[in-house]
Amino acid sequence: MSPKLYPNLVELPGPYVTLYFSPNTEQRAREFANRCQRACQFLSPTLKFEAEICVLVLAPEHWQECTGSPMYGVPQTIDQRTLVVAGQNSELWTMITPPLADLSPAVAQAMQVAYGQPDGSIDLAAYMNLLAVHEMGHLYLDQAAGTFDFNxxxxxxxxxxxxxxxxxxAAIEEPEQLPRLETFPKTIMAGGVAHLSYKTLDDFERLYADMEPPNFVWYLCQLHLAARRIFDAGGVETLQRLWQMLIQSNEKLPDEQLALRLRTEVHPAVEHVLTRWPD
Ligand SMILES: [Zn+2]
Structure with missing residues:
Protein backbone atom coordinates (compact mmCIF):
# COMPACT_ATOMS: atom_id res chain seq x y z
CA MET A 1 0.00 0.00 0.00
CA SER A 2 1.27 3.47 -0.83
CA PRO A 3 1.62 5.90 2.09
CA LYS A 4 -1.29 8.26 2.56
CA LEU A 5 -0.71 11.58 0.83
CA TYR A 6 -2.04 13.63 3.77
CA PRO A 7 -1.94 11.41 6.86
CA ASN A 8 -3.57 14.05 9.12
CA LEU A 9 -6.48 14.76 6.77
CA VAL A 10 -9.64 12.87 5.85
CA GLU A 11 -10.15 11.99 2.17
CA LEU A 12 -13.42 12.80 0.43
CA PRO A 13 -13.18 11.33 -3.09
CA GLY A 14 -15.43 12.63 -5.85
CA PRO A 15 -15.94 12.14 -9.58
CA TYR A 16 -14.17 15.36 -10.66
CA VAL A 17 -12.35 16.61 -7.58
CA THR A 18 -10.48 14.85 -4.78
CA LEU A 19 -10.75 16.66 -1.46
CA TYR A 20 -8.94 16.26 1.85
CA PHE A 21 -10.09 18.02 5.01
CA SER A 22 -9.00 18.59 8.60
CA PRO A 23 -11.25 16.42 10.79
CA ASN A 24 -12.95 19.41 12.48
CA THR A 25 -13.95 21.09 9.19
CA GLU A 26 -16.25 18.44 7.72
CA GLN A 27 -19.36 20.54 7.13
CA ARG A 28 -17.52 23.29 5.26
CA ALA A 29 -15.48 20.62 3.44
CA ARG A 30 -18.66 19.08 2.04
CA GLU A 31 -19.81 22.52 0.84
CA PHE A 32 -16.45 23.04 -0.90
CA ALA A 33 -16.70 19.55 -2.43
CA ASN A 34 -20.11 20.37 -3.93
CA ARG A 35 -19.00 23.74 -5.26
CA CYS A 36 -15.70 22.52 -6.70
CA GLN A 37 -17.39 19.55 -8.44
CA ARG A 38 -19.91 21.94 -9.99
CA ALA A 39 -17.17 24.35 -11.00
CA CYS A 40 -15.27 21.51 -12.74
CA GLN A 41 -18.42 20.53 -14.59
CA PHE A 42 -18.72 24.16 -15.72
CA LEU A 43 -15.07 24.99 -16.48
CA SER A 44 -13.93 21.81 -18.26
CA PRO A 45 -16.47 21.97 -21.13
CA THR A 46 -16.26 25.78 -21.25
CA LEU A 47 -12.47 25.78 -21.59
CA LYS A 48 -12.37 22.42 -23.39
CA PHE A 49 -9.67 21.28 -20.99
CA GLU A 50 -9.74 18.61 -18.29
CA ALA A 51 -7.85 19.70 -15.19
CA GLU A 52 -6.93 17.45 -12.29
CA ILE A 53 -8.12 19.19 -9.12
CA CYS A 54 -7.24 18.40 -5.51
CA VAL A 55 -8.74 20.56 -2.74
CA LEU A 56 -7.41 20.83 0.83
CA VAL A 57 -9.85 22.27 3.38
CA LEU A 58 -7.75 23.04 6.43
CA ALA A 59 -8.02 24.02 10.06
CA PRO A 60 -5.41 26.50 11.36
CA GLU A 61 -3.25 23.71 12.83
CA HIS A 62 -2.68 22.16 9.39
CA TRP A 63 -2.25 25.40 7.41
CA GLN A 64 1.44 26.17 7.72
CA GLU A 65 2.64 22.63 7.04
CA CYS A 66 0.63 22.51 3.79
CA THR A 67 1.09 26.09 2.52
CA GLY A 68 4.42 27.11 4.07
CA SER A 69 2.72 30.34 5.20
CA PRO A 70 1.37 31.43 8.59
CA MET A 71 -1.35 33.58 6.91
CA TYR A 72 -4.38 31.44 7.64
CA GLY A 73 -7.37 32.04 5.39
CA VAL A 74 -5.83 33.15 2.07
CA PRO A 75 -7.17 30.78 -0.63
CA GLN A 76 -4.21 29.68 -2.74
CA THR A 77 -2.69 27.02 -4.97
CA ILE A 78 0.34 25.12 -3.67
CA ASP A 79 1.23 23.21 -6.84
CA GLN A 80 -0.21 22.63 -10.31
CA ARG A 81 -3.08 20.46 -9.11
CA THR A 82 -3.79 21.48 -5.49
CA LEU A 83 -5.70 24.39 -4.01
CA VAL A 84 -5.98 25.19 -0.31
CA VAL A 85 -8.88 26.90 1.46
CA ALA A 86 -9.74 27.62 5.08
CA GLY A 87 -12.20 25.29 6.79
CA GLN A 88 -12.80 27.84 9.55
CA ASN A 89 -13.12 31.60 9.67
CA SER A 90 -9.89 33.58 9.72
CA GLU A 91 -8.84 36.71 11.61
CA LEU A 92 -7.38 37.92 8.32
CA TRP A 93 -10.90 38.19 6.89
CA THR A 94 -11.82 40.53 9.74
CA MET A 95 -8.67 42.54 9.06
CA ILE A 96 -9.61 43.20 5.43
CA THR A 97 -13.23 44.08 6.26
CA PRO A 98 -13.71 47.85 6.63
CA PRO A 99 -15.48 48.76 9.91
CA LEU A 100 -19.15 49.47 9.21
CA ALA A 101 -18.84 52.82 11.02
CA ASP A 102 -16.37 53.96 8.32
CA LEU A 103 -18.81 53.23 5.48
CA SER A 104 -21.63 55.29 4.05
CA PRO A 105 -25.05 54.19 5.35
CA ALA A 106 -25.97 52.61 2.00
CA VAL A 107 -22.73 50.60 1.77
CA ALA A 108 -22.94 49.52 5.42
CA GLN A 109 -26.50 48.38 4.84
CA ALA A 110 -25.45 46.35 1.78
CA MET A 111 -22.68 44.68 3.85
CA GLN A 112 -25.22 43.78 6.53
CA VAL A 113 -27.60 42.28 3.99
CA ALA A 114 -24.85 40.22 2.32
CA TYR A 115 -22.73 39.14 5.31
CA GLY A 116 -24.48 40.22 8.53
CA GLN A 117 -24.86 37.80 11.43
CA PRO A 118 -27.60 37.74 14.08
CA ASP A 119 -25.25 39.46 16.55
CA GLY A 120 -24.65 42.34 14.11
CA SER A 121 -21.13 41.26 13.15
CA ILE A 122 -19.93 40.81 9.57
CA ASP A 123 -18.83 37.33 8.46
CA LEU A 124 -16.97 37.32 5.14
CA ALA A 125 -16.95 33.50 4.84
CA ALA A 126 -19.63 33.40 2.11
CA TYR A 127 -17.42 35.66 -0.05
CA MET A 128 -14.10 33.99 0.78
CA ASN A 129 -15.48 30.50 0.11
CA LEU A 130 -16.46 31.48 -3.44
CA LEU A 131 -12.81 32.31 -4.16
CA ALA A 132 -12.07 28.57 -4.43
CA VAL A 133 -13.37 28.85 -8.01
CA HIS A 134 -10.85 31.64 -8.72
CA GLU A 135 -8.08 29.31 -7.52
CA MET A 136 -9.41 26.58 -9.81
CA GLY A 137 -8.89 29.00 -12.69
CA HIS A 138 -5.19 29.13 -11.72
CA LEU A 139 -4.99 25.32 -11.74
CA TYR A 140 -6.53 25.12 -15.23
CA LEU A 141 -3.98 27.64 -16.52
CA ASP A 142 -1.05 26.04 -14.69
CA GLN A 143 -1.90 22.61 -16.11
CA ALA A 144 -2.46 23.99 -19.61
CA ALA A 145 0.94 25.72 -19.27
CA GLY A 146 2.53 22.34 -18.68
CA THR A 147 0.84 21.07 -21.82
CA PHE A 148 1.39 24.00 -24.16
CA ASP A 149 4.56 25.63 -22.76
CA PHE A 150 3.29 29.19 -23.05
CA ASN A 151 4.45 32.44 -21.50
CA ALA A 170 -21.43 32.21 -10.15
CA ALA A 171 -23.64 34.01 -12.69
CA ILE A 172 -24.52 30.78 -14.50
CA GLU A 173 -24.38 28.06 -11.82
CA GLU A 174 -25.02 29.85 -8.50
CA PRO A 175 -26.77 33.15 -9.35
CA GLU A 176 -28.27 33.32 -5.85
CA GLN A 177 -24.68 33.83 -4.60
CA LEU A 178 -24.01 36.95 -6.72
CA PRO A 179 -24.84 39.43 -3.92
CA ARG A 180 -22.28 37.68 -1.68
CA LEU A 181 -19.70 37.70 -4.48
CA GLU A 182 -20.21 41.32 -5.50
CA THR A 183 -20.91 43.26 -2.31
CA PHE A 184 -17.43 43.02 -0.78
CA PRO A 185 -15.61 44.24 -3.95
CA LYS A 186 -18.09 47.11 -4.29
CA THR A 187 -17.45 48.07 -0.67
CA ILE A 188 -13.68 48.05 -1.21
CA MET A 189 -14.08 50.20 -4.34
CA ALA A 190 -16.31 52.63 -2.44
CA GLY A 191 -13.38 53.19 -0.06
CA GLY A 192 -11.46 55.00 -2.83
CA VAL A 193 -7.71 54.88 -3.46
CA ALA A 194 -6.30 57.65 -1.26
CA HIS A 195 -5.11 55.19 1.42
CA LEU A 196 -3.33 52.83 -1.02
CA SER A 197 0.43 52.66 -1.52
CA TYR A 198 0.04 51.06 -4.95
CA LYS A 199 -2.66 51.32 -7.57
CA THR A 200 -1.17 50.94 -11.08
CA LEU A 201 -1.00 47.73 -13.10
CA ASP A 202 2.79 48.20 -13.35
CA ASP A 203 3.00 48.18 -9.53
CA PHE A 204 0.98 44.96 -9.51
CA GLU A 205 3.31 43.29 -12.05
CA ARG A 206 6.36 44.33 -10.04
CA LEU A 207 5.15 43.53 -6.52
CA TYR A 208 2.25 41.08 -6.88
CA ALA A 209 1.42 39.73 -3.40
CA ASP A 210 4.48 41.47 -1.93
CA MET A 211 2.37 44.35 -0.58
CA GLU A 212 0.05 44.86 2.40
CA PRO A 213 -2.93 42.47 2.21
CA PRO A 214 -5.56 45.28 1.99
CA ASN A 215 -3.73 46.75 -1.01
CA PHE A 216 -3.57 43.34 -2.75
CA VAL A 217 -7.26 42.81 -1.97
CA TRP A 218 -8.03 46.16 -3.63
CA TYR A 219 -6.41 44.96 -6.87
CA LEU A 220 -8.36 41.69 -6.81
CA CYS A 221 -11.63 43.54 -6.15
CA GLN A 222 -10.93 45.99 -8.96
CA LEU A 223 -10.25 43.03 -11.27
CA HIS A 224 -13.44 41.33 -10.12
CA LEU A 225 -15.57 44.35 -10.99
CA ALA A 226 -13.80 44.43 -14.39
CA ALA A 227 -14.61 40.72 -14.82
CA ARG A 228 -18.26 41.45 -14.13
CA ARG A 229 -18.32 44.21 -16.75
CA ILE A 230 -16.62 41.88 -19.23
CA PHE A 231 -19.10 39.08 -18.55
CA ASP A 232 -22.05 41.44 -18.86
CA ALA A 233 -20.68 42.76 -22.17
CA GLY A 234 -19.55 39.50 -23.80
CA GLY A 235 -20.82 36.54 -21.80
CA VAL A 236 -19.06 33.22 -21.36
CA GLU A 237 -17.65 33.44 -24.89
CA THR A 238 -15.26 36.14 -23.68
CA LEU A 239 -13.95 33.77 -21.03
CA GLN A 240 -13.32 31.20 -23.77
CA ARG A 241 -11.57 33.76 -25.97
CA LEU A 242 -9.38 35.01 -23.11
CA TRP A 243 -8.41 31.40 -22.30
CA GLN A 244 -7.45 30.79 -25.93
CA MET A 245 -5.43 33.98 -26.07
CA LEU A 246 -3.61 33.11 -22.83
CA ILE A 247 -2.74 29.54 -23.77
CA GLN A 248 -1.53 30.66 -27.19
CA SER A 249 0.69 33.46 -25.90
CA ASN A 250 4.41 32.88 -26.12
CA GLU A 251 5.98 36.26 -25.46
CA LYS A 252 5.67 39.30 -23.19
CA LEU A 253 4.18 41.91 -25.52
CA PRO A 254 4.54 45.67 -24.98
CA ASP A 255 1.34 47.31 -23.72
CA GLU A 256 0.28 48.66 -27.13
CA GLN A 257 0.52 45.25 -28.80
CA LEU A 258 -1.16 43.54 -25.87
CA ALA A 259 -4.03 46.05 -26.05
CA LEU A 260 -4.46 45.32 -29.75
CA ARG A 261 -4.58 41.56 -29.17
CA LEU A 262 -7.04 41.92 -26.30
CA ARG A 263 -9.28 44.11 -28.45
CA THR A 264 -9.20 41.99 -31.60
CA GLU A 265 -8.86 38.46 -30.17
CA VAL A 266 -10.84 38.74 -26.91
CA HIS A 267 -13.15 41.74 -26.38
CA PRO A 268 -12.80 45.54 -26.18
CA ALA A 269 -13.96 45.36 -22.56
CA VAL A 270 -10.80 43.34 -21.75
CA GLU A 271 -8.60 45.86 -23.56
CA HIS A 272 -10.21 48.58 -21.43
CA VAL A 273 -8.87 46.99 -18.25
CA LEU A 274 -5.39 47.78 -19.55
CA THR A 275 -6.06 51.14 -21.18
CA ARG A 276 -8.53 52.66 -18.70
CA TRP A 277 -7.25 51.24 -15.39
CA PRO A 278 -8.47 51.77 -12.69
CA ASP A 279 -11.92 52.77 -14.03
ZN1 LIG B 1 -5.34 34.57 -8.15
Missing part, protein backbone atom coordinates in the same frame (compact mmCIF):
# COMPACT_ATOMS: atom_id res chain seq x y z
CA UNK A 152 1.72 34.30 -19.62
CA UNK A 153 1.68 37.92 -20.78
CA UNK A 154 0.83 39.67 -17.46
CA UNK A 155 0.09 38.69 -13.87
CA UNK A 156 -2.92 41.01 -13.78
CA UNK A 157 -4.33 39.30 -16.88
CA UNK A 158 -4.04 35.91 -15.17
CA UNK A 159 -5.87 37.27 -12.11
CA UNK A 160 -8.50 38.81 -14.38
CA UNK A 161 -8.96 35.42 -16.08
CA UNK A 162 -9.43 33.72 -12.70
CA UNK A 163 -11.94 36.38 -11.60
CA UNK A 164 -13.79 35.89 -14.88
CA UNK A 165 -13.89 32.10 -14.27
CA UNK A 166 -15.37 32.83 -10.84
CA UNK A 167 -17.87 35.44 -11.99
CA UNK A 168 -19.09 33.40 -14.99
CA UNK A 169 -19.44 30.32 -12.78
Missing amino acids: LPRRWLVELFCQLCLHAY
